[in-house]
Amino acid sequence: MFGEHFGAGYLTLVIIAVGASMSALYADISYYLQYLSLNRTVLDSTLLAMPKMVTRLFHWTKAMVR
Known part of the structure; x- marks a missing residue:
């Protein structure tokens, strides 16, 4: 349906869909x-939850800078 190149993004799409579903719930x-x-x-x-989210954000942005 989306072409052969779409297969590479399948896992990302699944992760985003699960995260969005959990957030909505x-x-x-x-x-x-x-x-x-x-x-x-x-x-x-x-x-x-607040310190956990701040810690995750710090680690995520640190990983993105590398």
């Missing part, structure tokens, strides 16, 4: 938890 979870009066869980999860 978990994007609203904090709103649901707050609705259930689990505000502390939302805060704790956010505080745990």
